[in-house]
Amino acid sequence: MTRLRRDKAFMDEPDKTRKRRGPLPGGGAVTMTTVGRMAGVSQVTVSRALSDPSKVSPETLARIREAIRTTGFVPNALAGALASRKSNLIAALVPSFTNIVYSSLLHGFSEIMRQNGYQIMLSETGHDSEREHSLIETHLSRRPDGVLLTGVHHSPGARRMLIGSGIPVVEVWDISETPIDCCVGFSHAATGREAAEFAVAAGYGRAATVTANDARARRRRDAFVRRFQELTGTEVLTMDYAPGTATLGHGRAALCDLVDHQGFMNGVVFCSSDQYAHGLLTEAAARGLAVPRQIAVIGFGDQDFAANTYPALTTVRVDRGALGEAAAGAMLSRFRDEPLPDSVIDVGFQLIRRESA
Amino acid sequence: MTRLRRDKAFMDEPDKTRKRRGPLPGGGAVTMTTVGRMAGVSQVTVSRALSDPSKVSPETLARIREAIRTTGFVPNALAGALASRKSNLIAALVPSFTNIVYSSLLHGFSEIMRQNGYQIMLSETGHDSEREHSLIETHLSRRPDGVLLTGVHHSPGARRMLIGSGIPVVEVWDISETPIDCCVGFSHAATGREAAEFAVAAGYGRAATVTANDARARRRRDAFVRRFQELTGTEVLTMDYAPGTATLGHGRAALCDLVDHQGFMNGVVFCSSDQYAHGLLTEAAARGLAVPRQIAVIGFGDQDFAANTYPALTTVRVDRGALGEAAAGAMLSRFRDEPLPDSVIDVGFQLIRRESA
DNA sequence: CTGAAAGCGCTAACAG
DNA sequence: CTGTTAGCGCTTTCAG
Numbered sequence: 036m037t038r039l040r041r042d043k044a045f046m047d048e049p050d051k052t053r054k055r056r057g058p059l060p061g062g063g064a065v066t067m068t069t070v071g072r073m074a075g076v077s078q079v080t081v082s083r084a085l086s087d088p089s090k091v092s093p094e095t096l097a098r099i100r101e102a103i104r105t106t107g108f109v110p111n112a113l114a115g116a117l118a119s120r121k122s123n124l125i126a127a128l129v130p131s132f133t134n135i136v137y138s139s140l141l142h143g144f145s146e147i148m149r150q151n152g153y154q155i156m157l158s159e160t161g162h163d164s165e166r167e168h169s170l171i172e173t174h175l176s177r178r179p180d181g182v183l184l185t186g187v188h189h190s191p192g193a194r195r196m197l198i199g200s201g202i203p204v205v206e207v208w209d210i211s212e213t214p215i216d217c218c219v220g221f222s223h224a225a226t227g228r229e230a231a232e233f234a235v236a237a238g239y240g241r242a243a244t245v246t247a248n249d250a251r252a253r254r255r256r257d258a259f260v261r262r263f264q265e266l267t268g269t270e271v272l273t274m275d276y277a278p279g280t281a282t283l284g285h286g287r288a289a290l291c292d293l294v295d296h297q298g299f300m301n302g303v304v305f306c307s308s309d310q311y312a313h314g315l316l317t318e319a320a321a322r323g324l325a326v327p328r329q330i331a332v333i334g335f336g337d338q339d340f341a342a343n344t345y346p347a348l349t350t351v352r353v354d355r356g357a358l359g360e361a362a363a364g365a366m367l368s369r370f371r372d373e374p375l376p377d378s379v380i381d382v383g384f385q386l387i388r389r390e391s392a
Numbered sequence: 393m394t395r396l397r398r399d400k401a402f403m404d405e406p407d408k409t410r411k412r413r414g415p416l417p418g419g420g421a422v423t424m425t426t427v428g429r430m431a432g433v434s435q436v437t438v439s440r441a442l443s444d445p446s447k448v449s450p451e452t453l454a455r456i457r458e459a460i461r462t463t464g465f466v467p468n469a470l471a472g473a474l475a476s477r478k479s480n481l482i483a484a485l486v487p488s489f490t491n492i493v494y495s496s497l498l499h500g501f502s503e504i505m506r507q508n509g510y511q512i513m514l515s516e517t518g519h520d521s522e523r524e525h526s527l528i529e530t531h532l533s534r535r536p537d538g539v540l541l542t543g544v545h546h547s548p549g550a551r552r553m554l555i556g557s558g559i560p561v562v563e564v565w566d567i568s569e570t571p572i573d574c575c576v577g578f579s580h581a582a583t584g585r586e587a588a589e590f591a592v593a594a595g596y597g598r599a600a601t602v603t604a605n606d607a608r609a610r611r612r613r614d615a616f617v618r619r620f621q622e623l624t625g626t627e628v629l630t631m632d633y634a635p636g637t638a639t640l641g642h643g644r645a646a647l648c649d650l651v652d653h654q655g656f657m658n659g660v661v662f663c664s665s666d667q668y669a670h671g672l673l674t675e676a677a678a679r680g681l682a683v684p685r686q687i688a689v690i691g692f693g694d695q696d697f698a699a700n701t702y703p704a705l706t707t708v709r710v711d712r713g714a715l716g717e718a719a720a721g722a723m724l725s726r727f728r729d730e731p732l733p734d735s736v737i738d739v740g741f742q743l744i745r746r747e748s749a
Numbered sequence: 750c751t752g753a754a755a756g757c758g759c760t761a762a763c764a765g
Numbered sequence: 766c767t768g769t770t771a772g773c774g775c776t777t778t779c780a781g
Contacts, residue, residue: 146516157512284700424775467775470775472775754777
């Protein structure tokens, strides 16, 4: 076994670097200095061995590795980030963890980012702009290398902070003419228009909407209503719900309202989510209504169950995983200072016709 | 698009602290020193003003606040964490973001942690132990104040690192006699046993299971099978599926298998998730089978749709939000060095009888 | 109530 | 290939 070199580093000439007045708790942390001393090299060499092993001689490297193993050394990325001004952290804000729409998006995003050495700091805004603002501030204090935001509407203060931070900001799930930095999403209004055109083409003369309390859902609804009326001259019955999360149960209740209280029948219902749509389908089945003849249903999201409901759900598909990956791609381009082809990336959507409409 | 740059730092009196040989990029960051200079105080005073305003005179405080506003100063938490050895970061690892089971758990957890000033670094392990190991290492390098893990089985190396880190570790969703530090969850085996007892008491003489490829799901199944056989002397038909995620579609396919290929009828099916269960219900409806007379179904999870399926789903409820909150509570106790009542917290579960069984 | 000094553990020049 | 030096921006003593 190699003899440890007994450089000065190893000897205890009164080491001024450790002379602090009152030591902080947890003083026993293993640092690069410890490892270096053990391997008979300086701290810097340990740093090099870790960041670029080819810059260190094989023997030195081996000794350093050995020292790392025996000490269980884990580098302090906080210190590294402070010194290098690169944290390899990404701040991500989503309205909700539990909404599959955002979590699948996040899944695609984080997977790519992880593969590229980044970690995600995640928080929920709960659709609350003030909270978003304060979360942005907190997250920026960690000096992330980039920020992922959901939606394109943010408080002026938040925008200012983000711009001031000088780091890439990617807004997802929505597109805007004036992104903070860049955005990747699709036009919610376009989905509503297309659904309306589809409904009319399919021959539905009556229409209703069931919408959650969400700005984007409302944009889809408004576009649907406008286009349907434009095309048919017929009013659309709109029903809004404001639950925490859209559930199948709300969808069932919506159909009850529609049928029992609004006298709606023989028409198509455009829902703001597949959950609602599935609820309508369920209630229709419970009542023995024929779908799509008496009640036709269009969902939104093409969630994993949509193809297998009974009858199968006609819905709007957005590939959320791919959207997340595209967002990651945009952010990585920004990191490399590559010119983005366009600061707004429209990933589009697809109306999937199945059996429910 | 144009990225705005920050304002140039305040005034350039020859500042020795900035005399580095080659300046790093982004040198214009606003620091406490900048703010202090602007407010006519030292950097330390700015630090105090932020961490404990009562330690600073009102006038000074006002000037500092003003300076912070005009500069748009955002403290550097990286530096703060390095100096104070407290990062206010929590590392959290879950198998998957998109599985509602984990995301709802996380929701409860992160909400409490956020209220207490902590932020979450989140990663997906994808049920992969090696990946978990490497993620733990990466996360530990950020010096989190605590770690949240899903499940109680971790590689020996991972355990070692975690223990070596000396920070609180909370394992959730499962309980173990030998947690790394502490765990909060429930006994999966107990849910299986209870479901079997329920099934027998309800008079079902035949039983089958539909199980996802997941260690905990298997534990529930095994307990169900054992107990059912113990009680009735009848074999249980077990069907395993190994999809990425359990979907309604898989559940439909499972019922097809069960009925068409295994000749299963007039019995109860214990599913490893409500998704599967909902699929069985859907397929039963599509085939005109009577539920629960011909096919009875027990789910797992009591997800938001469970009470509103048609017929309503009998299932095992675990309050995942509360579980996450309890986990946060345990971690906070650890931070405060309070003695935990017990290092293993069993939050229990509840069998909810509705209409499907 | 305020400031000076001394690090936290690491990376970035620069010089052998 | 390796070491030295000088910070990164903050918190923590200790001393007014």
